[in-house]
Amino acid sequence: MLFTHILALGILCIIALVVALGLTRRRVYPLPLPPGPRPLPILGNALQLDPKRPWLTYTAWGKTYGNIIHSRMLGVDLIIINSETIARDLLDKRSANYSTRPVLRTAELAGLGFNTASLPYGETLRQHRKIFHQVLRAEVSVSYHEMYSRHANELVIKLLGAPSDLLLQQHIRGYTASLIVAVTYGHLADGHEDSFLTRAHELLSITKHIVPPERAALFTAFPFLEKLPSWCFGGAFALMGRCRELCQQLLNEPFDEVKAQVANGTASHSLVADFLSQAHDDADEETMKAVALMAYIGGIDTTVSVLHTFVLAMVLYPDIQARARAEIDQVVRHDKMPCLDDRASLPYLDAILREVLRWYPLAPLGFPHATSNDDVYDGYFIPKGTIVMVNQWALSRDEDVFPDASRFDPSRHLTVDGKLKDLFVNHFAFGRGRRICPGRWFAENSLWTAASAIIAVLRIEHAKDSNGDRIEVKPEFRTGIVVHPELFHCSFESVNTAREGHLRAMMNSK
Ligand code: HEM
Numbered sequence: 001m002l003f004t005h006i007l008a009l010g011i012l013c014i015i016a017l018v019v020a021l022g023l024t025r026r027r028v029y030p031l032p033l034p035p036g037p038r039p040l041p042i043l044g045n046a047l048q049l050d051p052k053r054p055w056l057t058y059t060a061w062g063k064t065y066g067n068i069i070h071s072r073m074l075g076v077d078l079i080i081i082n083s084e085t086i087a088r089d090l091l092d093k094r095s096a097n098y099s100t101r102p103v104l105r106t107a108e109l110a111g112l113g114f115n116t117a118s119l120p121y122g123e124t125l126r127q128h129r130k131i132f133h134q135v136l137r138a139e140v141s142v143s144y145h146e147m148y149s150r151h152a153n154e155l156v157i158k159l160l161g162a163p164s165d166l167l168l169q170q171h172i173r174g175y176t177a178s179l180i181v182a183v184t185y186g187h188l189a190d191g192h193e194d195s196f197l198t199r200a201h202e203l204l205s206i207t208k209h210i211v212p213p214e215r216a217a218l219f220t221a222f223p224f225l226e227k228l229p230s231w232c233f234g235g236a237f238a239l240m241g242r243c244r245e246l247c248q249q250l251l252n253e254p255f256d257e258v259k260a261q262v263a264n265g266t267a268s269h270s271l272v273a274d275f276l277s278q279a280h281d282d283a284d285e286e287t288m289k290a291v292a293l294m295a296y297i298g299g300i301d302t303t304v305s306v307l308h309t310f311v312l313a314m315v316l317y318p319d320i321q322a323r324a325r326a327e328i329d330q331v332v333r334h335d336k337m338p339c340l341d342d343r344a345s346l347p348y349l350d351a352i353l354r355e356v357l358r359w360y361p362l363a364p365l366g367f368p369h370a371t372s373n374d375d376v377y378d379g380y381f382i383p384k385g386t387i388v389m390v391n392q393w394a395l396s397r398d399e400d401v402f403p404d405a406s407r408f409d410p411s412r413h414l415t416v417d418g419k420l421k422d423l424f425v426n427h428f429a430f431g432r433g434r435r436i437c438p439g440r441w442f443a444e445n446s447l448w449t450a451a452s453a454i455i456a457v458l459r460i461e462h463a464k465d466s467n468g469d470r471i472e473v474k475p476e477f478r479t480g481i482v483v484h485p486e487l488f489h490c491s492f493e494s495v496n497t498a499r500e501g502h503l504r505a506m507m508n509s510k
């Protein structure tokens with residue numbers, strides 16, 4: 001352990017030097033920078049951070065320095081925003097200046113240049129977001145309701161039959177992955193879906209290792225830095241080559257298959273098929289390939305984490321679970337499954353999902369934005385090229401907005417007469433301004449459908465050990481690019497045989 005830390009530090013110093021030589025020509029600013037801790041030479045504030053949970057350090061700094069903090073890491077300026085109002089003022093209201101990303105040169109080398117999330121603000125990004133809007137905006141994403149339901153029903157049956165509750169995460173991952181492929185590409189030929197999923201999985205695990213050094217330098221803070229030594233000293237170029245190859249296959253193969261299906265009239269409803277059947281040019285087609293692969297890359301870990309956290313909360317708060325089930329049973333016939341049409345009549349379930357996103361933000365520092373121009377806010381100077389991060393953790397722990405913030409309590413999101421509050425409709429979990437998550441409707445629909453199906457049929461409880469004693473569960477989370485709950489034990493029991501029978505009949509008739 002110590003050894004890896006020393007290695008990591010050594011590498012940090014090298015990167016620091018490179019970055020420092022390139023970037024730290026000191027500028028004289030006309031106004032003061034926002035307050036923050038005094039940086040050390042070169043390393044800046046890097047060593048003052050909690051290496052696993054830097055958001056905790058930033059939240060604590062907020063108490064000393066206020067809600068907008070300046071910090072310097074390895075020669076790069078960072079602004080951390082600890083308040084909803086400031087996040088809105090800068091990232092929404094001044095979005096023209098706050099919507100680019102830190103530059104990642106190695107991403108290109110690894111064939112990851114198609115990654116929407118790391119594109120600088122500009123024409124290519126606008127093109128990507130236009131296609132995302134065309135194929136996944138709110139109205140269109142609802143049109144996949146049957147697919148969400150079919151996959152969610154399968155998930156329920158699998159959970160009922162799970163021989164070990166530790167398969168929970170695997171089942172959730174299976175649900176999310178196969179749903180994403182179905183919505184993106186429709187029916188691929190036998191074996192093609194599996195091979196897509198295997199390779200996409202490999203791609204994601206490589207990208208978690210090839211963290212571009214510039215980025216690592218910028219986000220010293222981030223836990224994935226621990227992976228740096230293996231990257232630096234072992235087969236970096238081989239990994240990059242494999243990464244490029246995977247990207248090419250994943251971008252082209254399923255897309256070309258759907259294209260052939262569209263040509264011979266056998267394509268089913270999917271993002272790619274619908275795109276291809278509308279007027280478009282060749283450039284759009286390349287963009288659509290990227291958008292399609294981004295649905296997997298952007299959707300998989302995020303959705304899995306949220307669903308897993310949802311089940312965790314349901315184990316820990318049985319009363320909340322029971323109230324959600326009662327709400328469903330009151331609105332939906334006892335032998336029918338809830339569907340997206342019922343969503344508006346089930347505010348408590350939506351409140352639960354909002355609370356899952358708030359309770360433990362899966363990206364506690366959001367995704368970094370960068371400024372494309374010098375700016376002035378509240379008398380402070382914010383230089384061009386500053387990395388701007390919204391500390392979702394601090395927002396979610398704001399006791400003025402969320403009293404007793406660590407408690408899981410969906411009623412925070414309801415008015416006194418039980419309606420969903422208007423506030424936080426685009427809650428901070430999905431980001432901000434011109435970079436707000438373009439997959440949010442798809443994400444919400446698939447989360448809602450899975451959560452409602454689970455609650456409608458299954459009671460989730462603590463598991464029992466071989467002595468019949470209940471196995472305690474603690475809300476503990478593992479950090480990474482996306483935060484996930486630690487594996488925990490729980491059990492599933494059917495509480496509605498009519499719905500269960502209905503699901504089994506549907507599965508058999510498939
Ligand atoms: C619960 C699920 C999800 C959560 C919590 C989530 C959250 C986020 C966040 C916080 C960002 C950064 C926004 C910003 O920079 O301000 C983001 C960006 C993005 N998300 Fe999601 N996301 C989810 C699911 C999805 C899905 C299902 C897709 C695709 C179908 C997707 C595609 C993307 C893309 C392409 C970006 C980059 C946008 C850009 O840089 O302009 N996400 N997401």
Ligand SMILES: *[C@@H]1O[C@H](CO)[C@@H](O)[C@H](O)[C@H]1NC(C)=O
Nearest residue numbers: 189257258260261264265266
């Ligand atoms: C249509 O094209 C797909 C993709 O190439 C192929 O798998 C399928 O067999 C074709 N179907 C017909 C009826 O030609």
Ligand SMILES: *[C@@H]1O[C@H](CO)[C@@H](O)[C@H](O)[C@H]1NC(C)=O
Nearest residue numbers: 094095096097373374375376
């Ligand atoms: C960026 O901010 C500066 C200073 O507030 C402003 O003058 C400029 O118009 C902004 N640029 C854009 C593109 O909004």
